[in-house]
Amino acid sequence: MDFVRAAVILSSLLVAALAQKPVLSIEPRSAAIKQDETISFRCRVVSGSQPVQLEWKRVNNQALGDNVKVGPDGSVLTIAYARPSNQGQYRCIATNAQGKTTINTVLTIKQVPKVWVTPSSPVMARMGGALSLECSASGKPRPSITWLKQEWGSENVLISTTTDTKLVLQMTVMAPEDAGMFVCRAQSSQGSAEEKVELRMAGGAEPRASVSQTDIKAVEGQMVTMHCQATGSPSPVISWSKLRAPLPWQHRAEGGTLTLTSVGRQDSGQYICNATNAAGYSEAYVQLEVDTPPYATSIPDQVVARRGETLRLQCIAHGSHPISYRWSRVGGASLSSGAKVTKDGMLTIAQLKVSDSGNYKCVASNHVGTGETFASVTVRA
Ligand SMILES: *[C@@H]1O[C@H](CO)[C@@H](O)[C@H](O)[C@H]1NC(C)=O
16 A cells, blocks of 8 residues: 555656646847847747647737737747837746746837927027027937037037936027027937027027138148138028139038138139028128249240350249249259349340250249259250
């Protein structure tokens, strides 16, 4: 009897060991993906007596959603083109004759930032009036929020937060310059978003344009940048032109900034910044002077003459003034005693001798650089 009981207990222990509840693993244990990406979770039965039935549920008991599919054997859950509502915990449930086991995984949907600003643009302000601009942002991870003001073609940070989902900009309008373009920007590792609000003075304010530099000197080949700023309400639109000439071919105008990528002598002149709004327009001027080194030529550059004749060589140079000229002989010999050089580059040698034959060099110089040219002279007996 005892033996029989013992055998029954032993065999049921054996059965219990073999006939076991399912043991599960899940992969990945957690995931963070971007919106519109696709992800699969795999639930694996590590051990346990077959047959095992697999099933997926959301931990919050909501429906899986129409973009969520479970594979034919129940082990793979796929979420296609994920959206924010797919975020949350998912549970794999395994059932066999011995019971039920569950295992969870969690899905996070990263979201690019979004911003909303109230009131919406344009906002009317009156002198001495107080106002507040409110910016709200969403996104995962939580974005930083910043209020900026666009000025001088750049942006100045007014106020910033990394901890709140809302940022209020409060101010009192004291001067027409307080009007302008305000930007709320939300930024996270997932991207950035911004919304602009234009603050206008009620009744409008005429533009006032000014440039950061009224005179610019540059050397040929350099890049030149001109900055123009305008106050006024509504925010003036800035355009650039050149007095009595079109803008250089290689130019870029962006906001109040005009960039000339590689200036030449012909780009010298007066540039006009024109700021226009409904209340009027205003112009500001920049004088550009492009300096170039001299480009020299000799006229003539080959001479055949007879002894006793007079030699005349004119060195001509284009470039920024003033230009000075120097004639010399190539090879170190000095100019003959009868040689004269005028200020404008003319070399004269009266009473040519055979020994005046040879190569002559003209060096033209200005404050940017030098240029040289050669002439060959042959004197026959
Ligand atoms: C500036 O803009 C105003 C208004 O559009 C226009 O009347 C004026 O001629 C412009 N000035 C120049 C230099 O283009």
